[in-house]
Amino acid sequence: MKFNQSIKIVGAGVMLSLLIVSCQKSFLDVPVQGQATTATDPNLAVNLVTGVYNSLLNGSAFGGEGDIHGISFVAATNIISDDGDKGSTDSDQQGIKDLDNFATTPTNTFVAALWNGYYNGIARANQALTALSTASLDATTKAQLMGEVRFIRGYYYFNLVRFFGKVPKVLRVPKDAQDANTDPAFQTRAPVDTIYNVIMQDLQYAFENLPLKAKASAGHITKGTAESMLAKVYLYRKNWQQVLTLTQDVINSGQYTLVPDYSIIWRQAGDNNSEAIFEVKTGQFNNSDFGVDGYAVWQGPRVGGKGGWTDLGFGFNNPTVNLVNAYEPGDKRKAATIIAIDNSGKYVGTTLFDGFRIPSSDSVQNLYYNYKAYHSENRNVESFSGNRDRKQKNLHLLRYADVLLMNAEAANELGQTGVAIANLNRIRTRAGLAATTATSQADVRNAIWKERRVELAMEHDRFFDLVRTGRAAQVMQAAGKNFVAGKNELLPVPSLQIALSGGKLDQNNGY
Numbered sequence: 001m002k003f004n005q006s007i008k009i010v011g012a013g014v015m016l017s018l019l020i021v022s023c024q025k026s027f028l029d030v031p032v033q034g035q036a037t038t039a040t041d042p043n044l045a046v047n048l049v050t051g052v053y054n055s056l057l058n059g060s061a062f063g064g065e066g067d068i069h070g071i072s073f074v075a076a077t078n079i080i081s082d083d084g085d086k087g088s089t090d091s092d093q094q095g096i097k098d099l100d101n102f103a104t105t106p107t108n109t110f111v112a113a114l115w116n117g118y119y120n121g122i123a124r125a126n127q128a129l130t131a132l133s134t135a136s137l138d139a140t141t142k143a144q145l146m147g148e149v150r151f152i153r154g155y156y157y158f159n160l161v162r163f164f165g166k167v168p169k170v171l172r173v174p175k176d177a178q179d180a181n182t183d184p185a186f187q188t189r190a191p192v193d194t195i196y197n198v199i200m201q202d203l204q205y206a207f208e209n210l211p212l213k214a215k216a217s218a219g220h221i222t223k224g225t226a227e228s229m230l231a232k233v234y235l236y237r238k239n240w241q242q243v244l245t246l247t248q249d250v251i252n253s254g255q256y257t258l259v260p261d262y263s264i265i266w267r268q269a270g271d272n273n274s275e276a277i278f279e280v281k282t283g284q285f286n287n288s289d290f291g292v293d294g295y296a297v298w299q300g301p302r303v304g305g306k307g308g309w310t311d312l313g314f315g316f317n318n319p320t321v322n323l324v325n326a327y328e329p330g331d332k333r334k335a336a337t338i339i340a341i342d343n344s345g346k347y348v349g350t351t352l353f354d355g356f357r358i359p360s361s362d363s364v365q366n367l368y369y370n371y372k373a374y375h376s377e378n379r380n381v382e383s384f385s386g387n388r389d390r391k392q393k394n395l396h397l398l399r400y401a402d403v404l405l406m407n408a409e410a411a412n413e414l415g416q417t418g419v420a421i422a423n424l425n426r427i428r429t430r431a432g433l434a435a436t437t438a439t440s441q442a443d444v445r446n447a448i449w450k451e452r453r454v455e456l457a458m459e460h461d462r463f464f465d466l467v468r469t470g471r472a473a474q475v476m477q478a479a480g481k482n483f484v485a486g487k488n489e490l491l492p493v494p495s496l497q498i499a500l501s502g503g504k505l506d507q508n509n510g511y
Contacts (some may be wrong), residue, residue, distance in 0.1 A: 006151075011362050014499065016417065018203065018462070024128055028134075032505060036166055037489055038195075044097055044131055044135075045128065045131040045132045045135035045136065045137065046135075046145065047130035047132070047201075048124070048127055048131050048132075049128050049132070049149055050228065050280060051124050051128065051147060051273075051278065051301060052121070052124045052125050052128050052148075052149050052152050052153075052241070052498075053148075053152070053281075053374070055068060055120065055121040055124050055125075055227055056068060056069060056152070056280045056292075056395075057069070057153070057280065057282070057290070057291065057293060058070065058117050058120070058121065058177070058293060059071065059072075059073070059117075059147050059292050059293030059294045059295060059484075060113065060293055060294075061109060061110050061294075061306070062109065062113070062115045064503065065116070065117060065120045066109070066115070066116030066117025066118070066120050067113035067114055067116070067117040068114075068115075068117040068118060068156075068315070069280060069295060069395055070117075070292060070293050070294045070295060070298070071096070071110065071293045071294055071295075071298040071316065072110040072111070072113040072114045072117070073114065073260045073460065074095045074299065074316070074317050074460075075099045075110055075316075075317070076099060076111070076114060076163060076491060077371075077462070077464070078097050078317050078458055078460060078462065078463075078464075079096060079097065079099060079316070080100060080102075081098050081462040081463035081464050081466065081476075082320060082322050082323070082466075082475055082476060082478075082481070083319065083453070083457055083458060083462045084100075084317045084318065084319065084320060084323075084370075085100065085318045085320050085321075085325045085366075086100040086316060086317075086318075086365050087302075087315045087316045087318035087365070087369075088302060088314055088315040088316050088366075089304075089315075089365065090316075090446050093316070094109060095108050095109045095110045095111075096316060098387070099111075101481060101482055102476070102481055102482045102483050102488045103482065104491060104492060105492065105511070106492040106493060106494055106495035106498070106511055107494075107496075108491075108492070108494075111491050111492060111494055111495040112496060112497075114163060114165050114491070115160075115494050115497060116492075118156045118160050119168075119170065121152070121153075122130070122153055122156050122157070122169075123158050123173075123213075125149050125152055125153035125156070126170065126171065126172055126173050127173055128149045129146060129149055129150070129153075130173050132145055132146050137430075141412075143209040144209055144211070144381035146208060146209065147205055147206040147207075147208075147209035147210045147221070147226070148206070148210065148220065149201065150202040150205050150223040151185050151201075151203060151206035151210075151221045151225065151226050151229070152221070153202050154198070154199045154201075154202030154203045154206070154229070154398050155229060155278075156198075156257075157195055157198055157199045157202070157243060158199050158229070158232075158233060160195070161192055161195045161196065161199070162236075162464050163351065163490065163491050164490055164491055164493060164508065165189075165490045165508060166189035166190060166191060166192055166195070166506075167189055167190065167195060168186060168187065168188065168189055168190060168505070169185055169194060169195060169198060170185070170186060170192040170278070170462075171198065171221060173377075174186065175188060178227055183359070184504070185347070186405065187398060187501040187502070187504045187505060188501075188505065188506075189493075189506060196233065196237065198323045199233055200230065200242075200290055202232060203226050203229055203233065204226075204228040204230065204413060205224035206221065206223075206225075206357050207223055207230060207310070208224035208378050210222050210223045210226055210489070212253065213225075213255040213256070214255060217278065217280075218272040218281065219272065219281030221278070222255075222272075224250050224253060224255050224256065224373055225277050225278045225398070226275055227246050227249060228246070228250050228278070228398055228402070228403050229248070229370070229398060229407055230279065231243050231246035231247045231250070231403070232398070232402070232406060234368070235406055235409070235410070235468070236244065236305035236464075237395075238413075240410040240414050241410075241414065242363070242411040243406055243407070243409070244410040244411055244414060244416075245363070247403050247404075247406050247407035247408060247410065250277075250400075250403050251403065251407065253405070255492070256274060256275060256277065256400040257274045257275065257400065258274075258400060258401060258404075258426065258427075258430050259273050259274060259275045260273055260430065262332055262333050262336050262355070262430060262431065263332070263334075263335070263336035263380075265396060265399070266336075266371070266372040266373075266374075266375075266396065268375070268381075268382040268383060268392065268393075268394070269383070269419055271394045272394075274400075275399045275400040275401065276396065276399055276400075277398045277399050277400060277402075277403065278396075278397045278398035278399075279394050279395065279396050279397065279399075280292060280394060280395035280397065281394060282381070282391075282392040282393060282394050282395075283383075283392060284385060284392065286387075287383050287385060288387050288391055289383075289384065289385045289386070289387040289392050290388040290392070291375075291390045291392045291393050292389050292390075292392060292393065292395055293389060294389055295373060295375065295390040295391070295393055295395065296313065296373055296375045296388070296392065296393045297312075297313040297314060297316075297388045298314050298316050299313060299314075299316055299369065299370045299373035300313020300314065300319070300332070300373070300374070300388075301313065301315065301316070301339065301341070301358050301364060301365075301366075301369045302314055302364070302365040302366065303363065303364065303365065304313025304363065304365030304366070304426050305362045305363050305365075306362050306363045307360070307363055308359065308363050309359050309363060311364075312356075312358075312374070313388070314449070315365045315366055315369070317372060317373070317421030317458070318366045318368045318369055318370070319337070319338045319368040319369070319457070319458065320479070321481055323338070323340060323453075324340075324368065326453060326457075327338055328433055328449075328455055328499045329452055330432055330433065331431050331432065331433055331454065332430075332431050332432040333431050333455065333457070335371075336371060336459050337370075337372060337458055338351065338356070338368055338369070338370075338455075339369040339370070339371045339374065339423070340367070340368060341358060341360065341364045341366070341367045341368065341369070342358075342359075342360040342361060342363050343360065343361040343367060343385050345360075346360075347360045347362075348360065352371075352374065352376075352379040353376075353381075354378045354382070355378065355381075356376065356377070356378065360393050365384075368460045369409060372407040372457075372458045372459065373458070374394070375391040375393040392423075396459065397459075397460070400419040401427055401455055401456070402452075404423045404426055404427060405423070405424070405427060405448060405451060405452050405455065405456075407419075407420075407423050407471060408420040408421075408422075408423040408424045408444075408446070408448050409448050411423070411447055412441055412444045412448065413441075413445075415441070417439070417440075417441055417444050420444050420448065421435075421436060421438070421439075421444060422442070424436055424447060424448055424451055427451055427455055428451065431454075431455070435477055436483075448473075449465070449469060452465055453465075464500055467489045472485075472488070473485035476488070484510060485511070486509060486510065487508075487509055487510030488510075490508045490509075491508070492507065492508055492511035493505055493506070493508055493511075495509050
């Protein structure tokens with residue numbers, strides 16, 4: 001199956017048309033010969049870097065360039081966990097329901113969209129790195145641009161290895177279709193340790209070649225971004241000393257502080273705040289909204305029952321009762337994370353921070369919604385040009401609170417429980433809570449895990465955290481989900497990709 005596809009890479013003041021060829025038995029993008037090069041177009045390399053950044057906005061679950069941070073990502077991180085329910089109506093989007101109930105098969109559309117999205121993003125990164133290698137740029141600029149691209153590629157592989165385990169190691173642009181179809185690296189899955197080595201090398205390069213946040217433009221990858229993500233990778237490898245060293249360096253850098261008001265972080269007023277470490281920046285293009293495809297609308301409160309109001313979206317990814325009950329009394333984070341629909345019978349409704357009133361439960365499909373995904377349609381409060389599918393909702397993927405909790409977890413595992421408690425309490429103090437009562441290493445470990453849940457709720461970490469700490473089966477089964485240990489820690493490799501590889505890609509256990 002061969003076809004040509006013309007795509008647009010859009011950036012600030014830049015629109016670059018590329019012709020991409022998809023070839024039989026390969027999921028890779030193969031560049032057409034004779035197109036512009038860094039020799040004929042000095043701006044090509046920089047434009048390609050813009051394209052790599054723009055790939056962070058991809059969220060197409062049905063064709064296109066695939067899903068990186070859209071509903072497939074939301075489903076495979078939040079909805080799949082004990083923090084999220086599928087939501088909407090029972091019959092709406094069976095593929096998401098299957099992910100929620102661990103009934104996923106290799107033909108699942110949303111899983112396929114993730115694979116396609118991340119490898120399309122990696123293809124963009126590889127094309128940019130190839131162009132940069134011959135670009136007429138000074139050494140410092142070239143190294144910085146390569147660092148930004150290698151960070152994004154490393155991040156993409158980090159998600160791939162957490163989603164699928166073994167995955168193909170694709171670090172170069174194939175010369176042509178024959179190259180793509182004959183090099184085993186493109187069509188076989190590399191061991192998990194090999195992929196982690198790729199991730200760590202990319203992030204280490206980024207860390208060594210990027211500026212501090214104070215010297216970088218808003219929204220750009222920085223030294224602190226790379227160092228924090230590298231610490232997170234080591235967290236998954238249980239290299240506690242590296243986690244402690246890297247996070248302590250970020251803490252000591254003086255580049256980041258906790259935002260005093262937790263609720264502001266996910267509002268537009270909180271974009272690129274002092275806590276932001278890795279944030280997908282959104283904005284406008286051609287006088288229209290230009291954000292993560294579908295992120296806000298898929299999770300927006302949905303009309304139901306008596307109706308009578310203009311709803312905000314499709315109603316997916318609803319916080320669970322289990323999550324609602326996980327917050328301690330007085331925890332300020334609860335109201336900033338969960339939109340609770342009025343179910344009192346008094347019909348007072350629920351008023352959001354921008355003044356928008358959601359009716360009571362007789363007119364709303366579900367009882368809870370994700371406040372962190374909400375973006376106002378009141379243009380006097382937050383930027384909105386009318387495109388719900390592309391709302392200007394920045395996606396906060398890594399922030400300083402996570403660094404403090406990683407530092408606490410590593411310190412505790414290394415026997416420095418006092419250090420762990422101090423950082424844990426910094427998080428709790430902002431939340432309006434008293435200091436932890438945990439003192440032993442085991443109790444502090446559990447306290448940190450619990451704090452990670454409520455601090456980072458609906459931020460795409462919960463399921464990965466459960467898997468890395470070995471609690472997934474116990475927690476998922478207790479939540480009533482059909483989780484099978486030794487299988488459901490990973491998603492299935494899409495059957496189409498196995499077919500396109502001629503059977504060279506193997507399947508994960510149990511699928």
